[in-house]
Amino acid sequence: MLDQLEQGPWPSFVTDLKQLAASKATVGQLLGQLEKSYRDRWDYWTGTVLNLSGYGGGVLARYSDLRDEFPEVAQFHTVRIIEPSGYVYSTEALRELCDISEEYSAGILQLHGMTGDVLMLGSDNQATHAAGEALMSKGWDIGGSGGALRTISCCIGPARCEMTCFDTLGLAKFLTDTFISELHRPEFPYKFKFKLSGCANDCAGSMMRSDLPLIGTWRDDIKVDQEAAAGFIEQNGEEFVIGNVVSRCPTRCISLRGGRLDINNDNCVHCMHCINVMHSALRPGDDRGATILIGGKRTLKIGDMFSSLLVPFMKMQTQEDWDALVDLVRRIWDFWTEYALEHERVGEFIDRISMTSFLDGIGLEPDPRMVKEPRTNSYIKFEEYGPPRFHGEPPQPPNVVDREVIGPEADEAAGNPNRQSGADEAIPDGGNAGDANKAGGGAKGAS
Amino acid sequence: MAADRLAPRDNGAPDFRKYLHPAMRRNYGRWVDHENIKPGVYKHISEDGEELFTVRAGSPRMLSIHKVRQICDAADRYCEGHLRFTTRNNIEFLLTKAEDVEPLINEIETVLGFPVGGTGRSISNILHTQGWLHCNLPGTDASGSVKAIMDVLYEEFRRDDLPQRLKISTSCCQINCGSHADIAIILQHHHPPRLDHERIASCELPKVVGICPVAAIRPARKGGRNTVEVVKEKCMYCGACHGQCPGLEIRDADTDTLAVWVGGKSASTRGGPAFMKLATFGLPNNPPRWPEVSDAVRKIVDAYKDGARQYERVGEWIERVGWKHFFEVTGFEFTRYHIDSYRFARTSFNISAQARR
Numbered sequence: 001m002l003d004q005l006e007q008g009p010w011p012s013f014v015t016d017l018k019q020l021a022a023s024k025a026t027v028g029q030l031l032g033q034l035e036k037s038y039r040d041r042w043d044y045w046t047g048t049v050l051n052l053s054g055y056g057g058g059v060l061a062r063y064s065d066l067r068d069e070f071p072e073v074a075q076f077h078t079v080r081i082i083e084p085s086g087y088v089y090s091t092e093a094l095r096e097l098c099d100i101s102e103e104y105s106a107g108i109l110q111l112h113g114m115t116g117d118v119l120m121l122g123s124d125n126q127a128t129h130a131a132g133e134a135l136m137s138k139g140w141d142i143g144g145s146g147g148a149l150r151t152i153s154c155c156i157g158p159a160r161c162e163m164t165c166f167d168t169l170g171l172a173k174f175l176t177d178t179f180i181s182e183l184h185r186p187e188f189p190y191k192f193k194f195k196l197s198g199c200a201n202d203c204a205g206s207m208m209r210s211d212l213p214l215i216g217t218w219r220d221d222i223k224v225d226q227e228a229a230a231g232f233i234e235q236n237g238e239e240f241v242i243g244n245v246v247s248r249c250p251t252r253c254i255s256l257r258g259g260r261l262d263i264n265n266d267n268c269v270h271c272m273h274c275i276n277v278m279h280s281a282l283r284p285g286d287d288r289g290a291t292i293l294i295g296g297k298r299t300l301k302i303g304d305m306f307s308s309l310l311v312p313f314m315k316m317q318t319q320e321d322w323d324a325l326v327d328l329v330r331r332i333w334d335f336w337t338e339y340a341l342e343h344e345r346v347g348e349f350i351d352r353i354s355m356t357s358f359l360d361g362i363g364l365e366p367d368p369r370m371v372k373e374p375r376t377n378s379y380i381k382f383e384e385y386g387p388p389r390f391h392g393e394p395p396q397p398p399n400v401v402d403r404e405v406i407g408p409e410a411d412e413a414a415g416n417p418n419r420q421s422g423a424d425e426a427i428p429d430g431g432n433a434g435d436a437n438k439a440g441g442g443a444k445g446a447s
Numbered sequence: 448m449a450a451d452r453l454a455p456r457d458n459g460a461p462d463f464r465k466y467l468h469p470a471m472r473r474n475y476g477r478w479v480d481h482e483n484i485k486p487g488v489y490k491h492i493s494e495d496g497e498e499l500f501t502v503r504a505g506s507p508r509m510l511s512i513h514k515v516r517q518i519c520d521a522a523d524r525y526c527e528g529h530l531r532f533t534t535r536n537n538i539e540f541l542l543t544k545a546e547d548v549e550p551l552i553n554e555i556e557t558v559l560g561f562p563v564g565g566t567g568r569s570i571s572n573i574l575h576t577q578g579w580l581h582c583n584l585p586g587t588d589a590s591g592s593v594k595a596i597m598d599v600l601y602e603e604f605r606r607d608d609l610p611q612r613l614k615i616s617t618s619c620c621q622i623n624c625g626s627h628a629d630i631a632i633i634l635q636h637h638h639p640p641r642l643d644h645e646r647i648a649s650c651e652l653p654k655v656v657g658i659c660p661v662a663a664i665r666p667a668r669k670g671g672r673n674t675v676e677v678v679k680e681k682c683m684y685c686g687a688c689h690g691q692c693p694g695l696e697i698r699d700a701d702t703d704t705l706a707v708w709v710g711g712k713s714a715s716t717r718g719g720p721a722f723m724k725l726a727t728f729g730l731p732n733n734p735p736r737w738p739e740v741s742d743a744v745r746k747i748v749d750a751y752k753d754g755a756r757q758y759e760r761v762g763e764w765i766e767r768v769g770w771k772h773f774f775e776v777t778g779f780e781f782t783r784y785h786i787d788s789y790r791f792a793r794t795s796f797n798i799s800a801q802a803r804r
Binding site: 005092101135167200250271276341 | 459471477519531601622627757790
């Protein structure tokens with residue numbers, strides 16, 4: 001049946017692998033097992049665990065259920081290799097991966113996996129260890145899997161794009177190196193992914209495929225080259241500009257007056273559409289940074305979730321800016337790993353405990369840009385008003401387990417200066433309804 | 448292996464600076480404009496007026512080392528030994544000499560056998576993961592269906608005359624590794640998991656119970672040992688348990704089908720990101736070429752080409768013309784299964800008196 005995938009104009013992986021099979025017996029048997037899968041419409045791999053010494057992930061170990069028939073692929077594992085930021089390579093580097101793959105595994109590379117890794121397919125238990133050592137001795141490193149930080153990926157950014165609002169490649173490498181232990185040693189409730197896109201075009205697919213997208217933006221004015229804009233309008237006609245630029249602006253903040261583009265930058269949401277269409281005339285402003293979002297994931301378990309906005313703007317230029325991001329990420333991880341359920345992505349966690357509790361937990365103030373609109377239901381537990389009491393008895397703090405039980409000393413020890421001042425107060429003996437409820441309300445969802 | 452023989456650990460990410468094309472290194476962060484010269488070819492211009500050409504080629508993602516070395520040969524010949532890959536598994540050859548563009552395209556198409564395209568308003572390469580080739584959970588294959596669909600959409604990859612870019616993904620189970628796209632193909636299960644108590648015995652039962660999003664799995668005792676049972680009325684056949692414990696087999700070669708979803712978008716441009724919505728379902732899982740899936744995709748692409756305005760992604764087009772129109776022009780039937788019955792279903796209802804005739 002696989003023969004039929006050798007026909008047609010699109011390049012055929014079957015033809016490629018068949019040629020490889022001439023020198024690699026494993027590949028012949030791999031195709032044999034795949035052929036059987038096609039006939040039976042059934043999968044014949046069992047997933048298992050194999051770790052390189054010192055690492056808790058990065059190898060996707062597979063045993064064939066048909067090892068009697070296809071003994072060469074009885075153990076047929078994939079090694080995840082951290083890719084260079086932006087998937088840029090020298091041919092020397094790629095040839096090095098080819099040589100290691102040829103020596104230790106089946107000679108199949110996938111460029112790239114959906115997380116971003118280079119995937120090196122087809123080594124048995126022993127060869128997987130040897131492949132890992134060969135890779136690491138040449139300076140490569142192993143990617144993440146399981147309940148750990150996953151390999152980070154990003155768009156091409158400043159290496160070849162005029163739209164980018166921060167150094168996606170540099171930051172991706174910095175985050176990878178800074179969090180390399182979290183990447184290699186699973187200590188999280190479940191996976192955590194960053195993806196970095198230099199602008200709202202989101203070429204890294206971060207909104208739908210990462211727990212914490214970083215998307216480039218700016219906070220001064222769009223740069224307009226009126227001369228180039230006039231040239232564009234003359235070339236394409238006013239009707240084109242009105243139909244494809246002016247009326248496609250989501251906040252209607254751009255207009256055409258007397259042949260000139262007029263932009264109300266206060267109402268611009270930095271969506272990039274006008275810049276995409278008129279890229280010779282328009283550019284992002286100079287005061288650039290990133291928007292940080294949180295909570296995206298794919299379907300399993302509770303359904304698809306996009307990320308939602310967490311920090312509208314953060315500078316991403318200096319080492320200090322990057323360190324501030326690292327600090328925010330650590331606060332998120334501390335709170336999430338402490339209170340999340342097993343196998344609960346951060347988006348699912350926020351859904352369960354409420355965004356308000358999450359903001360309290362990581363020490364961020366609410367901002368209207370975090371929501372599309374304020375709530376529409378009136379069932380609100382105001383923390384400032386205690387529940388009604390009979391006979392004038394003093395209000396009691398809510399009977400929930402919360403982080404304040406640990407006490408303010410713990411917060412200070414954790415070096416968390418951004419926490420709301422009210423939440424830092426110890427639970428009073430009674431009589432101060434506002435403070436008591438505020439203190440209790442902070443992490444009530446985490447109980 | 449003795450500890451003193453181990454290679455260094457925690458090397459971190461490879462240094463991309465070493466791998467940047469020299470023109471990228473010279474003009475890092477100093478690009479000012481670009482031009483889509485023709486399908487598959489970009490020209491980027493830097494502050495200094497330096498030009499960098501990019502020739503984009505579609506690849507099957509899975510490459511033999513022979514093929515990778517051929518790719519390297521081409522990059523050595525024309526690109527000063529530098530190239531990159533895109534998020535959608537395309538290969539981008541980078542070069543500074545305009546006169547080398549056509550000979551490079553010729554080498555890509557004839558020696559490598561890869562099409563040049565995938566830029567601008569084209570159908571780019573399909574996102575997918577492993578399928579039967581190397582995953583332990585799939586109900587179908589990925590590389591094979593991608594090959595079959597791209598055979599059908601080959602010309603759309605090489606041209607760029609669609610209303611807007613169009614992205615496709617495939618997923619072999621409801622984890623949805625392929626992610627959201629303008630058109631997505633996802634395998635669908637149709638009954639609760641079958642239980643193999645022998646295999647369940649080796650799983651961590653609290654985790655198996657805990658992973659079910661609708662609490663349909665309960666601890667149970669069978670034949671004198673601890674296992675689980677599934678409340679079939681609650682189960683929505685998502686397969687989360689199957690990933691946790693292979694003893695709960697969600698797949699079925701006889702009944703699994705494929706569904707096609709439309710309108711997904713990641714970019715925050717214009718109306719912002721959008722989830723994809725069910726277009727049609729019940730397509731047979733039909734290797735090696737899944738013709739029913741290709742037909743459905745073709746119908747959507749043709750209707751989109753015909754009806755969308757410039758810059759409208761598939762979802763934006765449907766939003767403007769309405770779902771009634773979408774089902775009419777594609778010929779897909781709108782059924783009771785298209786009405787959401789899960790969380791936030793109400794947010795997908797038409798809460799207005801606005802209706803097209």
